[in-house]
Amino acid sequence: MRKRPRINRWTQSRRDLIFSSGIKSSLVQPHFVVSGKGIDEEIESMPGVNRQSVDVLIETIGKDMENGMSSHMLFGVVDSHEKDPMATKASDMEMPLQRAVLQLKEKYGDKIVLMTDVCLCTATDHGHCGILHDHEIDNDLTIPELVRISLSHAEAGADYISASDMMDGRVKAIRKAFENEGYTNTGILSYSVKYASSFYGPFRHAASSSPTHGDRKSHQMDIRSGYPEATFEAMMDQKEGADIIMVNPAMTYLDVVRKVADSVSKPVAVYNVSGEYSMVMSAAKEPSKRKAMVQEIFYSFARAGADIIVSYHAREAISEKWFE
C-alpha cells in the first residue's frame, strides 16, 4: 500500500495535533540534539533555543510535556570529525538523534508526537543535502541514503520522519521501504514546498549544515516561483504517500500556503524558520511585545490554511498561554 490514511489517526496526540481547531494544539517545537553529556549550548541569534545533548534534551522535553507541549521536531547535529561524503553517521542507531527518540518513546509512548529530520546536510563533510557526483548533487544516488536514514528513525520509534532534502521521488521510496520493513504506522511529513531561502542562516549555524561551497538552488525552489510549481510539488508528494505536506519558510509564503491548502487533501504544515524567529526575537525583547507579534504571525498562518505550525516560538507561546 502506498497510502495509509490511518497514520494521521494513529494516536490521540497525533489526532490532537492535526485535527483539533485552535493554535495551541497545532504547535511543534524544534530541537537540536548534539553528542556528549550535560551539553546546553546557546545558539547565536536564536535566544531561547539551545543545542542539547540527549540527557539535557530529555529534561527540556520533560518540562515541555508538563506544560502541555507534546509535539516535537528533532534535528541531529553531527560532530565535524564524524562527517563524510556519504552522510554515513545520519543513519547510525547510536547517534544522539536516534537515542533521543528511543528514550523519549520509552518514556512517553503515544503521548508524544516525535518528528525527525531526514536530510544529508548535517552529516556530509561538504554540507550538501545529497550525494555529490561530478560536483553535482545526484538525485538518484541520494535516495537510498535518505531511505536508510528514514528507516533508522522509524526503528527508533519516530511518529513522522520529516524529509527536508527536496530530492525528487524520495517520498515514494521512503513509503515503499516502510511498507517492506513493516513500519506501517510511521508517517512521512514532506517539506514539499521548500524555497531556497535566505532565512535559514541561524539554523545552518545551529545544525552546522552550511554547504562548504555552492548553494541549495538546484533542489530547493526558486524564490520567484509561484503557485503552479508549489501545488505541483505538493500534489506529487501527496500522491507518493506523504501524510503531511509542509511549506517553508512560512511568513514570506503565506499566499503559497493558501494555494497549497486549497489543492491538497492532506494536512498542511508551515515552518516558521530560524531567520523569521531571529527577526522577531531581535525586534521584540520584551515578552509582551513578543506575545503580540507571535499572536499576529500565528493567526496569519492559521488563516492561510496551516493545520500545523512548526516554530521556535512554540514553547514560549504554550508556557505563557498566549493562545488560551
Ligand code: PBG
Ligand atoms: C536541512 C533543513 C533546513 C531547514 C530545515 N531543514 C536548512 C536548509 O535547507 O539549509 C530550515 C529550518 C530553519 O531555518 O529553521 N535540510
Ligand code: ZN
Ligand atoms: Zn539538507
